[in-house]
Each structure stands twice: as structure tokens, then as C-alpha cells.
Amino acid sequence: MGGMARLDALADRLSRIVGAGSVLTDPAELATYDCDGLTYHRATPGIVVLPDTAEQIAAIVRACAADGVPYVARGSGTGLSGGALPRTDGVLIVTSRMRRVLEVDAANQRAVVEPGVINLDVTRAARPYGYYFAPDPSSQQVCSIGGNVAENSGGAHCLKYGFTVNHVLACEVVTPDGEIVELTEGPGYDLLGAFVGSEGTLGITTKVTVRLTRLPETVQTLLAGFDTIERAGEAVSAIIAAGVVPAAIEMMDALSIEAAEAAVRCGYPPGAGAVLIVELDGPASEVDSQFARVKELCAEAFEIRVAADDTERGLIWRGRKSAFAAVGRISPDYIVQDGVIPRTTLPEVLARIDALSREHGVRVANVFHAGDGNLHPLVLFDGAEPGAGERAEEVSGKILDLCIEHGGSITGEHGVGIDKAKHMPRMFTAEDLDTMQMVRCAFDPAGLCNPGKVYPTPRLCGEVPGRRTGVHPLVESGKADLF
Numbered sequence: 295m296g297g298m299a300r301l302d303a304l305a306d307r308l309s310r311i312v313g314a315g316s317v318l319t320d321p322a323e324l325a326t327y328d329c330d331g332l333t334y335h336r337a338t339p340g341i342v343v344l345p346d347t348a349e350q351i352a353a354i355v356r357a358c359a360a361d362g363v364p365y366v367a368r369g370s371g372t373g374l375s376g377g378a379l380p381r382t383d384g385v386l387i388v389t390s391r392m393r394r395v396l397e398v399d400a401a402n403q404r405a406v407v408e409p410g411v412i413n414l415d416v417t418r419a420a421r422p423y424g425y426y427f428a429p430d431p432s433s434q435q436v437c438s439i440g441g442n443v444a445e446n447s448g449g450a451h452c453l454k455y456g457f458t459v460n461h462v463l464a465c466e467v468v469t470p471d472g473e474i475v476e477l478t479e480g481p482g483y484d485l486l487g488a489f490v491g492s493e494g495t496l497g498i499t500t501k502v503t504v505r506l507t508r509l510p511e512t513v514q515t516l517l518a519g520f521d522t523i524e525r526a527g528e529a530v531s532a533i534i535a536a537g538v539v540p541a542a543i544e545m546m547d548a549l550s551i552e553a554a555e556a557a558v559r560c561g562y563p564p565g566a567g568a569v570l571i572v573e574l575d576g577p578a579s580e581v582d583s584q585f586a587r588v589k590e591l592c593a594e595a596f597e598i599r600v601a602a603d604d605t606e607r608g609l610i611w612r613g614r615k616s617a618f619a620a621v622g623r624i625s626p627d628y629i630v631q632d633g634v635i636p637r638t639t640l641p642e643v644l645a646r647i648d649a650l651s652r653e654h655g656v657r658v659a660n661v662f663h664a665g666d667g668n669l670h671p672l673v674l675f676d677g678a679e680p681g682a683g684e685r686a687e688e689v690s691g692k693i694l695d696l697c698i699e700h701g702g703s704i705t706g707e708h709g710v711g712i713d714k715a716k717h718m719p720r721m722f723t724a725e726d727l728d729t730m731q732m733v734r735c736a737f738d739p740a741g742l743c744n745p746g747k748v749y750p751t752p753r754l755c756g757e758v759p760g761r762r763t764g765v766h767p768l769v770e771s772g773k774a775d776l777f
């Protein structure tokens with residue numbers, strides 16, 4: 295059977311599982327799903343299916359496995375590394391109809407939710423009990439918990455509270471052979487830990503038990519304007535070195551302030567080369583004393599504003615939260631980069647990024663989670679100008695090289711996806727990558743679950759392109775088996 299006929303037959307079978315109204319094959323409807331937040335990679339999915347239950351997802355996965363058809367899970371499609379990029383020869387399994395908060399168990403500080411539940415809706419459900427869900431990606435009004443789990447998403451407040459992985463207690467998962475299993479914390483190998491952050495390559499989560507965090511007694515927020523980004527970077531290092539653990543420390547440079555100002559009129563200190571947002575939360579007595587210390591450590595700032603209430607706090611955060619989208623006001627196109635460096639190297643790396651920007655004539659706006667050294671350089675270009683996209687890509691790649699050179703990483707929270715698979719060999723040896731592939735093969739020997747993502751040229755479990763021809767060193771030494 296040819297590819298199209300095979301997909302048509304599969305669409306019929308999927309209709310019998312979920313009902314005809316939940317299977318999309320009309321090209322106009324499929325086009326809605328042709329990319330995630332990384333819009334310059336696009337592919338129209340062969341079939342889109344919108345299941346309601348874990349059992350339906352298991353049956354869909356079994357149907358795909360029987361036909362050897364690849365499939366990709368999708369939550370809200372806000373990912374920034376192309377993780378949910380569909381396959382034209384495959385099925386896109388979208389969880390947007392699985393949005394029930396199944397249980398809020400305040401006494402045990404946990405909630406059980408379906409994978410399509412929006413991040414902020416967990417907090418909305420928990421707030422009446424005095425709790426919230428701590429991981430707070432800037433996309434939290436739209437992104438799904440399933441996507442957060444797959445990407446191990448972070449956010450402004452993850453500096454103090456940890457990433458998604460620190461807030462997931464169990465996941466119900468449909469494995470690539472179509473079984474429904476429960477991964478939990480506990481004795482034995484940390485399979486839950488392997489699953490969180492696996493970018494949809496080890497299975498599809500259908501139910502997530504999350505940890506709830508007590509709402510803090512008090513929150514204090516300040517905005518500090520600095521003449522230069524180096525001074526702001528030094529203040530970040532000084533705050534952390536002083537043993538203060540703020541809930542968040544965010545930094546924006548002059549170009550990103552300009553963009554945010556144009557978009558949302560956030561009223562940040564005029565003429566600032568950089569601003570820092572520092573937020574502390576916790577018991578009032580502790581926050582009060584640490585906040586005073588933070589103000590002292592920001593002594594190089596030419597202006598410090600303290601939020602008097604939630605409205606003023608909202609105003610301070612407005613500029614930061616809108617920063618990615620705001621850059622669209624000052625540039626027709628941009629690449630959102632995501633790299634990590636040790637905090638202490640912030641001033642040096644920022645100076646090197648500035649030098650790269652000048653050398654290549656490519657503007658770079660810097661917005662980042664400064665406290666955990668997670669940079670988000672926004673590399674600006676005009677796609678209509680010949681060669682501009684390529685120059686921006688080059689600068690973007692060189693920024694990642696800088697991160698690796700300084701002992702950091704090619705991604706902090708947006709994941710590898712399709713976008714950074716090519717950069718993985720810059721961080722890992724061929725043996726490292728093969729070993730990671732063996733973990734993947736243990737879950738998904740047929741290589742049908744989100745293939746082509748994360749790893750550059752998968753070779754171990756028959757994924758195209760290119761099988762490994764030689765024997766893997768771990769197999770040769772008798773330390774591992776191929777599945």
C-alpha cells in the first residue's frame with residue numbers, strides 16, 4: 295500500500311477509536327498544526343487526532359505501531375525547539391481535549407491533572423486551598439502540563455523552586471507498545487526522572503500528579519536600573535554569593551527594554567543599559583531582612599523601585615513577561631535562543647555576545663533568567679533581506695559555542711527538539727549520544743515515537759537516516775544489549 299493509502303486506512307481505524315469528529319484529514323484543518331512556537335520549521339501532519347482518554351491514546355499508538363507509522367504528541371504547540379513539529383507521513387496526537395483537573399489533594403500537597411491542562415489552571419484550581427503550581431514558564435497562560443513535563447520547563451521562579459522535574463510526583467504514560475503504565479518516584483531506577491524532559495520521545499503522558507507549593511506569606515519585588523549590563527550582571531553574582539536565594543532574578547538589556555517599552559509601555563527607568571527584576575518570597579520576617587540586603591547589593595543601580603502592592607508588581611513584571619513577543623515591534627523576525635552559562639561568567643559572556651553582534655552586524659536583545667544563568671538572546675533579522683536569516687543563524691550558533699566554552703549548555707529550558715539536534719555533538723561525544731539512544735531504544739525499539747527529534751543522526755534502533763553499521767562500544771564490551 296502506498297503512503298497516502300496507508301494513512302487513509304489508518305485514519306479510518308483511528309475514527310473507530312475516537313469517533314470521526316476527532317480525526318482531522320482536511321488539509322485546511324491540518325495546516326493549523328504545521329508548526330509549534332518555532333515557526334520556521336513547518337510540516338503538515340498526515341493525520342491529526344484529538345483523543346479524550348488514555349485508553350484512546352493507547353489504542354492510537356497501537357494502531358500506529360501495527361502500521362509502522364510515526365506519531366508525535368502535541369499539547370498547546372508553544373514549544374520553542376520544534377519538539378511538536380509533526381510528520382507528513384505520521385499522526386499528530388493532540389491533547390487539547392484532555393483538560394480536566396481530576397483532583398486537588400491539598401492535605402497531601404498534590405493535584406492530579408490530564409496532560410492538556412493549562413499550566414496556570416493548576417494554580418487556579420489550587421489557590422482556594424492556599425497552594426499553587428510553582429513552575430511558571432512565561433507561556434503559562436497557554437502551555438500544557440504534558441508539554442511542561444516533556445520539556446522539563448522552567449520559568450522565572452524556578453531559581454528558588456526548581457524546574458518541572460522537581461514538581462512531578464507521577465506520570466501515567468502510554469508506552470510506544472501501547473501499554474498504559476504508571477511511572478512514580480520510589481525505589482529502583484528513576485524512570486520518572488528519565489521521562490520528564492524526554493521531549494515526547496519515550497511515550498505520551500496521559501495523567502500527571504504534580505506537587506503543590508504553599509502560597510508564600512509575603513512577596514517583595516524590586517526593579518533596579520543599571521548603566522551597563524556588566525554592572526547588572528555583577529549585582530546578580532553578588533546577590534547569590536551573599537547566600538540570598540530570590541524567588542526570581544530576571545535581567546533585560548537596553549534593546550529588549552526598548553522593545554518592551556514600545557509594546558506595553560512598562561515605564562522602566564529611562565536610559566537604563568540593563569534592568570534587574572528581583573523578587574523574594576516566603577515568611578515576612580525573612581523576606582524583609584533579605585530584601586534590605588538585596589537593595590544594598592544593587593548599590594550600583596542608578597534607580598531602584600520597590601513594588602508597593604500587587605498592581606505595581608504586575609507593572610514591573612509586565613515588561614519582562616511580554617519581552618519575547620515585544621521584540622516583534624522592533625524587528626520583523628528573530629530567533630529566540632536558549633543557552634546556559636555559569637552565573638559568574640555572565641559579564642564576560644554578555645560582553646562576547648555584544649562583540650559578536652557588532653562583528654556580524656546582527657542586533658541581539660538579551661532577556662534572561664539571570665539567577666540560574668539561563669540566557670535568552672533574541673537574535674534579530676529581517677527575513678526579507680537576502681542572507682540575513684543565515685547571518686542570524688550563524689550568530690545564534692556562535693552564542694551556543696560561547697555557552698559550551700564557558701562550561702554551560704545548549705539549552706536551559708526550551709529543549710533540543712528539531713532545532714538543536716545538530717548542536718548535540720558539540721556538547722556530547724559520539725559514545726555519549728549512542729548511550730542516550732540506547733535508553734531511547736529501551737522504551738521505543740521501533741523508533742516511531744517523535745522520531746528525528748533531540749538526537750542528530752540516530753543509528754541504534756533503525757531510525758532513518760542511517761543505521762549504525764559498526765558494533766556499539768558498550769555492546770562490544772558486553773555492558774549493554776541492543777533491543
Ligand SMILES: Cc1cc2nc3c(=O)[nH]c(=O)nc-3n(C[C@H](O)[C@H](O)[C@H](O)COP(=O)(O)OP(=O)(O)OC[C@H]3O[C@@H](n4cnc5c(N)ncnc54)[C@H](O)[C@@H]3O)c2cc1C
Nearest residue numbers: 369370371372373377432438440441442444448494499707
Ligand atoms: C512566549 C513564550 C514564552 C515561553 N516561555 C517559556 C519559559 O519561560 N520557560 C520555558 O521552559 N519554556 C517557555 N516557553 C516554551 C514552551 O511554552 C514550553 O516548552 C512548554 O512547556 C510547551 O508546552 P506545550 O503544551 O505548548 O507543548 P508543545 O509545544 O505542544 O510540545 C512540546 C513537546 O512536548 C511533547 N509533548 C506534548 N504533550 C505531551 C504529552 N502529553 N506526553 C509526552 N510528550 C508531550 C511534544 O511532543 C513536544 O516534544 C515559551 C514559549 C513561548 C511561545
